[in-house]
Amino acid sequence: VHIINNGCSSRDNESRDEMEEKRESSELNPLSTGDAGDVIDRRSRICRERLPCGVRLLESVGAFNAWPQNSHKALVLVLTFCCYSTFHLSRKSFSAVKGVLKSCSLNESYRNTCCPGWAPFNESHGNAILGSVDYSFLFAYAVSMFISGLVADRVNLRYFLVIGMIGSGLGSILLGVAYFANIHVLYYFILVQLGTGAAQSVSWPAVMVVMGRWFGKQRRGLIMGVWYMHTSIGNILGTVIPSIWATCDGPWGWSFVVPGFIIIGVSVPVFLLLVPGPEDVGLCPPTHQTKQESISLINEEVVSCKKVKPLGPFKTLMIPGVIEYSLALFFIKLVSYTFLFWLPFYITTGNHGYIGKTKISAQLSDWLATTFDVGGIIGTIVIGGLSDLLKVRSVLVVSSLVLAAPLLFLYRHFSNVHISLSVVLLIISGATVNGPYGVIATAVSSDLATDPQLVGNDNAKATVAAIIDGTGSLGAAIGPLIAGAISEYSWNDTFYILMASCLISALFLSRLLIVDIMSCYRMRHKNQRQVNIRIAAQE
Numbered sequence: 070v071h072i073i074n075n076g077c078s079s080r081d082n083e084s085r086d087e088m089e090e091k092r093e094s095s096e097l098n099p100l101s102t103g104d105a106g107d108v109i110d111r112r113s114r115i116c117r118e119r120l121p122c123g124v125r126l127l128e129s130v131g132a133f134n135a136w137p138q139n140s141h142k143a144l145v146l147v148l149t150f151c152c153y154s155t156f157h158l159s160r161k162s163f164s165a166v167k168g169v170l171k172s173c174s175l176n177e178s179y180r181n182t183c184c185p186g187w188a189p190f191n192e193s194h195g196n197a198i199l200g201s202v203d204y205s206f207l208f209a210y211a212v213s214m215f216i217s218g219l220v221a222d223r224v225n226l227r228y229f230l231v232i233g234m235i236g237s238g239l240g241s242i243l244l245g246v247a248y249f250a251n252i253h254v255l256y257y258f259i260l261v262q263l264g265t266g267a268a269q270s271v272s273w274p275a276v277m278v279v280m281g282r283w284f285g286k287q288r289r290g291l292i293m294g295v296w297y298m299h300t301s302i303g304n305i306l307g308t309v310i311p312s313i314w315a316t317c318d319g320p321w322g323w324s325f326v327v328p329g330f331i332i333i334g335v336s337v338p339v340f341l342l343l344v345p346g347p348e349d350v351g352l353c354p355p356t357h358q359t360k361q362e363s364i365s366l367i368n369e370e371v372v373s374c375k376k377v378k379p380l381g382p383f384k385t386l387m388i389p390g391v392i393e394y395s396l397a398l399f400f401i402k403l404v405s406y407t408f409l410f411w412l413p414f415y416i417t418t419g420n421h422g423y424i425g426k427t428k429i430s431a432q433l434s435d436w437l438a439t440t441f442d443v444g445g446i447i448g449t450i451v452i453g454g455l456s457d458l459l460k461v462r463s464v465l466v467v468s469s470l471v472l473a474a475p476l477l478f479l480y481r482h483f484s485n486v487h488i489s490l491s492v493v494l495l496i497i498s499g500a501t502v503n504g505p506y507g508v509i510a511t512a513v514s515s516d517l518a519t520d521p522q523l524v525g526n527d528n529a530k531a532t533v534a535a536i537i538d539g540t541g542s543l544g545a546a547i548g549p550l551i552a553g554a555i556s557e558y559s560w561n562d563t564f565y566i567l568m569a570s571c572l573i574s575a576l577f578l579s580r581l582l583i584v585d586i587m588s589c590y591r592m593r594h595k596n597q598r599q600v601n602i603r604i605a606a607q608e
Contacts, residue, residue, distance in 0.1 A: 200553015218535015
């Protein structure tokens, strides 16, 4: 391993006298002496003492000896995947039980398709009350996201994630306690959701930094697309598991308590095994994190377990593309989270409780809603993988968003024809909405955080992720609130707002789309000229 001091890039400009002075004071810089190996071993021991006890145990039995880099990457991939899946699992529970909490419609033609409800949600304007509880969670989540991004650059990410997971689990459990303790006070639900939203905000900046530290630019779109399945899988599990108890005569409190214990349980292996970065175990970081990509190196700063000063939020905003993608994600998450929090309820009540001739129960609507997330899995992987091949992200993202608007129109007006048609439209709509959402939140955020002007400053990742996803979360907070208020009177107007949001999101990315198209055009002509030159040289 080649040891390079942080000052190596400036040594050529130093005078011989300064270099001689450094040699004479070598005792102050042990890496310049023949005992460099001992110093590295001593510093490595210091770093190893900070490793999770589970990793130290696995190292002692040689679990990472054969393929250390790949073994650690696989472990990080699995841990962050399970971690974020449980975050989404616990936040999805409330939407799964809305059909149980909401009162029956005054329309007698389908009164028997819904439940008596639970005060205060079975009172007049029940949709608006449910929307206010959603808004409490999402508002706290969005505001806290910006703070969490700044904090994540400055703390131990393993502890940070575990605290967020335990806080989210406790918040979910407290919502379930409302059933067993017979609590009907609206402010109780709002306060619990505010705390839960703040705890959930820890999740995204932290896992993005961990993934960015372990995985480089190569095949980032595909890797992040596959990894981002955790969101949809978490949503699916967060719908299926609570639906077991989300019945009219069922103990719906368990729909919150069980997911709460699940996320707390998953926090244990995260605490015992998660390694935030490769330098913590003496491995080389991805090439985008190093200033010299031609050789493998361990920087003196890394060996000594120090960190680069994090990037400030205002400088982060100046990174090209951050503002555009943040505003685009605002409207994408407005659409995505409206479906996340209201789709099961819409399936139950939007078409008077029937799809075709099939009566839709609260449990069946939960199962049908999972197909939207299945589409999200497909869309994220396909768009991420194709964007790697094209070397641009915006072309596929904008195309998908433009396609999403007419698909939502078709779903609103034709989903009640037959269940099969409804499922197909949900899958395609989920792919065109959640696909761009996943690519922007993962691959694009990592691309922007490793911009060439940030070489050597890996700590921008959490701040970039927090700004982009935090701005998006503001849209996520507004979407369900609008849906709760407007759906009382017209689901058509709700869908028109969602369609317009998709088009506005694509509009915000139009400048980046033009830049990427021109870049591809110039690259194509450059490659063609090089081919022509080689042909001419051979002739």
